[in-house]
Amino acid sequence: MEKFAKVKEVVAAIEADVEKFYNAGNSAAGTRVRKAMQDLKGLAQEIRTEVTEKKNSAK
Structure with a gap:
């Protein structure tokens, strides 16, 4: 979630x-x-990498 918040900050800036x-x-x-x-x-x-890792580790 931190990285997504950073994306929103960059877009706003x-x-x-x-x-x-x-x-x-x-x-x-x-x-x-x-x-x-x-x-x-x-x-x-x-x-994307983080989401893929989390998704694959849940299996």
């Missing part, structure tokens, strides 16, 4: 940069969005 990039054309904000998306990708993979 990046929201302002997403607005700046798409609505104001701020390319620096786009770079920050891309970095955050890469971090999310890593977190998502960690969550």
